[in-house]
Structures are given as C-alpha cells and as structure tokens.
Amino acid sequence: MTDTGTLVRIEADGEGHVVEIVLDRPEALNAVSTAMATALADATARVAADPNVRCVVLRSSQERAFCVGADLKERNAFSDADLVRQRPVAREAYRGVLNLPVPAIAAVEGYALGGGYELALSCDLIVAGESATVGLPEVSVGVIPGGGGTQLLTRRVGWSRAASLVFTARRLPAPEALALGCVDEVVPAGTARDRALELARQIAANSPVGLRQAKRAMRLGADVDLATGLEVEDACWRATAFSGDRAEGVAAFAERRPPRWPGR
Incomplete structure (x- = not known):
C-alpha cells in the first residue's frame, strides 16, 4: 500500500x-x-x-x-x-x-x-x-x-x-x-x-491477532476499575485463544520454527 x-x-x-x-x-x-x-x-x-x-x-x-x-x-x-x-x-x-x-x-x-x-x-x-x-x-x-x-x-x-x-x-x-x-x-x-x-x-513479527487484541485490552481497560478491566482483558483473550494465530503460535513453538501467522 x-x-x-x-x-x-x-x-x-x-x-x-x-x-x-x-x-x-x-x-x-x-x-x-x-x-x-x-x-x-x-x-x-x-x-x-x-x-x-x-x-x-x-x-x-x-x-x-x-x-x-x-x-x-x-x-x-x-x-x-x-x-x-x-x-x-x-x-x-x-x-x-x-x-x-x-x-x-x-x-x-x-x-x-x-x-x-x-x-x-x-x-x-x-x-x-x-x-x-x-x-x-x-x-x-x-x-x-x-x-x-x-x-x-x-x-x-x-x-x-x-x-x-x-x-x-x-x-x-x-x-x-x-x-x-x-x-x-x-x-x-x-x-x-x-x-x-x-x-x-x-x-x-508477532501475531497480528495478538497485537490488535492486546492494544484493545490496554486501551479499553485503562480508564475503568480493575474488575471491569479484567473483564475487558478476558474478552480480548478469548478473541485470541480460539484464533488461527494462537494455533499457529503453539505449533511453531513446539516445532521450533518461526510462526507463519494466518492473521485470523
């Protein structure tokens, strides 16, 4: 682009x-x-x-x-x-x-x-x-x-x-x-x-899904109380935990190779 x-x-x-x-x-x-x-x-x-x-x-x-x-x-x-x-x-x-x-x-x-x-x-x-x-x-x-x-x-x-x-x-x-x-x-x-x-x-070089969700969790959680912030974090964690990036990241770690992020 x-x-x-x-x-x-x-x-x-x-x-x-x-x-x-x-x-x-x-x-x-x-x-x-x-x-x-x-x-x-x-x-x-x-x-x-x-x-x-x-x-x-x-x-x-x-x-x-x-x-x-x-x-x-x-x-x-x-x-x-x-x-x-x-x-x-x-x-x-x-x-x-x-x-x-x-x-x-x-x-x-x-x-x-x-x-x-x-x-x-x-x-x-x-x-x-x-x-x-x-x-x-x-x-x-x-x-x-x-x-x-x-x-x-x-x-x-x-x-x-x-x-x-x-x-x-x-x-x-x-x-x-x-x-x-x-x-x-x-x-x-x-x-x-x-x-x-x-x-x-x-x-x-890191997971596209992880990067977006980490920023979202940090930004949305910055100005709320801790309990609410932890709920924001949990929602963002769930968005990564069941993603293609998470599966690829774990596989790459186990196989000792660089990850090939699908970005989804």
Missing part, C-alpha cells in the same frame, strides 16, 4: 505489515490546516481498514519539524462559524491516529508542538531525536490543547506534571521530555525514523 498524494502520504514495507504515515507539508512545518486534517483522517481510515497492517509509524517528511500544531495563519482569517465548522474535521484527524487498531509509533524530529505533540501522544510509543522539542503551548495563544492533549498527557505523566506543562506552555528539549515521561526513547538526531522502524519490525 503506497500513496503518493499530497499533505499526507502512506508508505508500506514490502509485505505491507509496517506502514508509515508521513506528514508532508514541509513549507508550513506540517501545520495542520483543514485540508491536512482531512488528509490525515483519510489516511488513518485507510490504514485502519487494512487487515495486513501490524504496526504504524507516524513521521514527518523532513527533520525540521514533526508538526507545529494547528495552522494559525489559516485560523487567523476564520470567523467563529469557520472555527465551528473546522472542529469536527480536526477531531476526526486526531481520533484517527488514536483509534488505529494496531500499535503506532511516533518518530519525532524537530518541533512537535501543540497539535503536533498531540498527534505524537495519540500514538502508543514516542521515539524522539535528541534535538527534538515537544510541548503544549496552547494557553499562550488563548486556547487549550484540543487534540486530546489535556487527557493523553495527564494519563501519560500524571496530573501535576501535565498541569505544570500545560499551564506554563513550556517547551521541553528531548532529554528533559524523556526524564518526565513525555517521550519514551531519545536517539541521536536524525535517527528517530530508523529506530521507530526497527521497533515496528520487531512488533510486526
């Missing part, structure tokens, strides 16, 4: 198990305009519908910026009605990343600010180049993080750390972001994509 369209591209490896969603609006540092939000929502919908995909890497086409957030130049010309009309389009884009049914890794180089950092937060793992900068500066321009940032950052680092970062609008260099838990790994500048793809291939 390869798409050479503008604004957002989809690139896949030879087997199609690892897919890259590439933000490609370099002249605006990938600022999220209405058109780009639409393109991102379309791209994530296509990827989510492909049963062959096992892991996704979200990255930029250039190293200066992963994404600098909302296109404020576009919004500066908006009426209130325009902003209301754009809101569901933007929400669909961020929801598309968050709801990818397979593991997703953000490969961050350069700036990931505001909505750009929210796109990274919508992924399951964040790999950052050591010269990257992340942050949620929305209150400095009169709004709040509206792409999931108030919720996702709080769940990632806890209330007080998230409150400090949101309320101060502070930007974090990658090493400090790692120390606070705002990213998961820091690598030499320019190598975030390589490391993300390495992780993605490691992930994609």
